[in-house]
Amino acid sequence: MLVCGTGFGQFYLRAVRALEPTFELAGVLGRGGARSRADAERHGVGYFTDIAEVPADVDIACVVVRAAVAGGDGSELADGLLTRGIHVLQEQPVHSDEMAGCLRQARRHGVHYRVNSFYPHLEPVRRFLAAARNLRARQRPAFVDVLCASQVLYPAVDILGRALGGLRPWAFADPEPPSPRVAALADAAMPFRGVAGVLAGVPVTLRVQNQIHPDDPDNHAHLLHRVTLGAEGGVLTLADAHGPVLWHPRLHVRRDTDRRPVLTGPSADRLDLPSAVVLGAAEPRSFRRMFTEAWPDGVGRALRAFGETVRGEVRSQGEEQYQLTTSAVWLELTTRLGRPDLIRPAEPRPLSVADLTGEEFR
Numbered sequence: 001m002l003v004c005g006t007g008f009g010q011f012y013l014r015a016v017r018a019l020e021p022t023f024e025l026a027g028v029l030g031r032g033g034a035r036s037r038a039d040a041e042r043h044g045v046g047y048f049t050d051i052a053e054v055p056a057d058v059d060i061a062c063v064v065v066r067a068a069v070a071g072g073d074g075s076e077l078a079d080g081l082l083t084r085g086i087h088v089l090q091e092q093p094v095h096s097d098e099m100a101g102c103l104r105q106a107r108r109h110g111v112h113y114r115v116n117s118f119y120p121h122l123e124p125v126r127r128f129l130a131a132a133r134n135l136r137a138r139q140r141p142a143f144v145d146v147l148c149a150s151q152v153l154y155p156a157v158d159i160l161g162r163a164l165g166g167l168r169p170w171a172f173a174d175p176e177p178p179s180p181r182v183a184a185l186a187d188a189a190m191p192f193r194g195v196a197g198v199l200a201g202v203p204v205t206l207r208v209q210n211q212i213h214p215d216d217p218d219n220h221a222h223l224l225h226r227v228t229l230g231a232e233g234g235v236l237t238l239a240d241a242h243g244p245v246l247w248h249p250r251l252h253v254r255r256d257t258d259r260r261p262v263l264t265g266p267s268a269d270r271l272d273l274p275s276a277v278v279l280g281a282a283e284p285r286s287f288r289r290m291f292t293e294a295w296p297d298g299v300g301r302a303l304r305a306f307g308e309t310v311r312g313e314v315r316s317q318g319e320e321q322y323q324l325t326t327s328a329v330w331l332e333l334t335t336r337l338g339r340p341d342l343i344r345p346a347e348p349r350p351l352s353v354a355d356l357t358g359e360e361f362r
Contacts, residue, residue, distance in 0.1 A: 002061040004029040006036040009064035015299035051080045060087045069095040087111045093154035096327035117158035121298040124243030132163040139231040146206045149221030154330045164200035172197030212340040245279040
């Protein structure tokens with residue numbers, strides 16, 4: 001397996017190593033930088049700067065380089081690898097036109113091509129999606145509310161598609177700009193833009209932090225993903241891409257013939273339900289463990305799934321069309337939201353829970 005790019009690609013390198021001997025790291029493809037060359041040396045594999053240098057026995061490549069839609073040449077690189085008969089897993093986001101071109105190239109050369117949205121493979125997100133499937137099996141979703149950063153809007157669309165069992169039919173309205181009178185009262189720029197729409201026939205509201213630091217685009221997000229899925233029986237919430245997952249049963253109090261709340265007796269048994277439940281691990285990992293454990297594990301799950309497709313163990317019928325739709329939905333959303341506002345804030349000072357708790361919590 002070849003890893004192209006060693007920024008976010010470092011998590012791919014960790015994942016491949018953890019999956020040996022199922023996968024074998026064959027080399028690193030970079031632009032000649034000292035860091036990527038050092039990564040190849042540390043892992044004891046070859047370092048290449050051109051597709052033509054890649055050995056003929058490499059069968060899978062992970063393209064962890066920004067695609068053209070994000071200002072990089074990742075899709076061009078994917079196309080070249082596919083032309084050589086190498087299966088390609090490309091990191092998101094990818095424009096639907098680029099994706100369609102890579103899919104055609106893959107079919108032409110008898111190989112597979114997929115886009116990895118990454119976040120749906122993280123353990124808390126998988127737990128949320130499993131609970132969402134069980135919820136959908138019992139009740140029709142009534143609404144979805146999403147809060148996310150623009151940098152991770154693409155995987156947010158994928159999370160929604162998996163939570164709702166699909167994306168079609170879908171449509172969105174233009175975001176409503178903040179009232180100048182309201183904005184004038186704010187001490188800072190309004191960080192979120194709201195978009196209302198429909199996905200898979202379900203009413204959806206999205207609030208996206210459409211702000212980017214031009215010199216540090218991967219930082220300065222207030223949060224990654226917060227997704228709330230509501231149904232008749234309650235509300236399921238993914239508090240963040242790294243958890244926890246919460247379930248809040250629907251509050252409904254029956255009334256007697258005099259319209260008074262019924263708090264006792266068999267008809268009030270539902271009041272014994274806990275008002276909130278944490279699904280799975282209550283304590284999320286530290287940021288350090290997130291980078292050293294959770295993210296490589298998420299990449300590893302994506303790699304194993306792609307490997308099953310390559311080996312013909314899983315038939316991914318409809319997966320290509322779903323991925324094209326995911327990109328199309330993301331493109332419409334980004335178009336309606338418009339260009340992100342450029343921000344240059346200072347480095348934030350994270351607060352610990354100890355900063356928030358005092359005598360009144362004891």
